[in-house]
Each structure stands twice: as C-alpha cells, then as structure tokens.
Amino acid sequence: xxxVVGISGASGAFLGVEVLRAxxxxxxxxxxxxxxxxxxxxxxxELGMEPEELHALAxxxxxxxxxxxxxxxxxFRIDGMIIVPCSMKTLAGIATGYSENLLxxxxxxxxxxxxxxVVVPRETPLSGIHLRNMLTLNxxxxxxxxxxxxxxxxxxxxxxMVDQLVGKVLLQFDIPFERYEPxxxxxxxx
Ligand SMILES: Cc1cc2nc3c(=O)[nH]c(=O)nc-3n(C[C@H](O)[C@H](O)[C@H](O)COP(=O)(O)O)c2cc1C
Numbered sequence: 001x002x003x004v005v006g007i008s009g010a011s012g013a014f015l016g017v018e019v020l021r022a023x024x025x026x027x028x029x030x031x032x033x034x035x036x037x038x039x040x041x042x043x044x045x046e047l048g049m050e051p052e053e054l055h056a057l058a059x060x061x062x063x064x065x066x067x068x069x070x071x072x073x074x075x076f077r078i079d080g081m082i083i084v085p086c087s088m089k090t091l092a093g094i095a096t097g098y099s100e101n102l103l104x105x106x107x108x109x110x111x112x113x114x115x116x117x118v119v120v121p122r123e124t125p126l127s128g129i130h131l132r133n134m135l136t137l138n139x140x141x142x143x144x145x146x147x148x149x150x151x152x153x154x155x156x157x158x159x160x161m162v163d164q165l166v167g168k169v170l171l172q173f174d175i176p177f178e179r180y181e182p183x184x185x186x187x188x189x190x
Contacts (some may be wrong), residue, residue: 009038010085033058080116096132
C-alpha cells in the first residue's frame with residue numbers, strides 16, 4: 001500500500017504525528033509525507049519538535065513547493081491520502097481546486113483519479129464557508145472526518161482520545177490499529 005500523509009497548519013499537529021506512527025507500525029505501507037509551511041510552525045509550537053524529526057516516520061518526504069514531485073501526478077499510483085490535521089485554508093484550496101502547493105495538488109489528484117481522500121478538519125466554531133467547503137468535498141467522495149473528541153470508551157487521557165481518532169482514520173483504509181476501541185454495543189434497550 002502507498003499512502004500520502006499531508007500535515008497542514010491547523011492546530012493538532014500531534015494528530016498527524018500519531019497517524020504517521022500508526023502507519024509506520026504496519027509492515028507494508030509506503031508513506032509519503034508533505035508538511036505545509038504553517039504545519040512546521042505548529043509542530044514546533046505545539047510539540048516542541050523540529051519538523052525534520054517527523055521525516056523518519058515516512059519513506060519519502062516531499063517539500064510542499066515541489067510541484068514536480070511524483071505525488072503531483074495521477075500517473076503515480078497511490079492508494080489514498082490523509083490530510084491530518086486539515087486547516088480551513090487547505091480545505092478551501094481543495095474544494096476550489098486551487099492547487100498552489102504540493103499538498104493541495106496531491107489532494108486534487110486524488111479526487112480526479114477517484115482515489116480515497118480523508119481530511120481531518122480542525123476548527124471551531126465552523127463558519128458557513130467552512131461548512132460549504134466540507135459539503136463540496138463530501139459530494140466529491142472525500143471522507144470528511146473532523147477531529148472530534150470521543151467519550152464512549154471512557155478516555156483517561158488526551159492520548160486515548162487521539163488513539164480513537166487515529167483508529168477511525170485508519171479504518172477508512174481497513175488498516176487495523178490495536179489501540180482503537182470500537183463501540184461494543186449495549187445489551188439493554190434504550
Ligand atoms: C498556532 C496556530 C494554530 C492554528 N490553528 C488553526 C486551526 O485549528 N484551524 C485552522 O483552520 N487554521 C489554524 N491556523 C491557521 C493556519 O495555520 C493558516 O490558515 C495557514 O495559512 C494554513 O496554511 P496551510 O493549510 O497551508 O498549512 C493556526 C495557525 C497557527 C499559527
């Protein structure tokens with residue numbers, strides 16, 4: 001399997017890192033990574049990490065201005081792309097086909113080639129512009145999977161909440177994630 005991971009400059013760089021770590025644990029996935037300019041800042045600000053530290057989690061790292069990279073072309077076969085976290089700017093760029101950087105172009109290619117694209121938007125509250133852009137993507141077959149908190153598994157930590165989100169993202173590609181707790185169902189009627 002070959003998956004492109006894009007990390008854009010929305011808050012929640014940790015989500016991107018954890019998705020990368022989970023994919024890395026799988027033996028047969030070739031990971032291509034694109035980090036936007038503002039994501040470099042959130043990685044530094046929120047995680048105290050240098051963006052280069054994430055490079056070890058990918059097989060191939062593409063600079064966001066490298067518009068001639070393999071993943072900029074539909075002729076380069078990939079199984080899908082995950083943008084996590086996805087900023088409202090990147091969301092807007094994808095929804096309008098404005099592919100001015102590699103992250104946007106790779107997403108645009110996914111849509112035109114009818115390949116799986118999962119975006120994990122993070123913003124609150126959401127404006128009508130944000131909501132309309134999400135609906136546009138949904139109607140194009142993109143999976144809009146917002147970074148939502150989960151409670152049914154009774155998390156004790158942020159890590160456990162993040163694990164649930166990572167599991168939900170990987171589920172979109174039928175990739176197992178051992179720390180994901182699916183809903184087990186209730187015996188009684190509600
Ligand atoms: C610390 C920080 C946190 C941010 N958080 C968000 C956010 O949660 N959601 C969002 O849409 N934009 C957020 N932004 C703004 C984006 O980084 C900005 O719109 C940027 O142009 C996005 O570019 P990119 O999508 O190419 O990464 C944040 C910016 C900074 C510096």
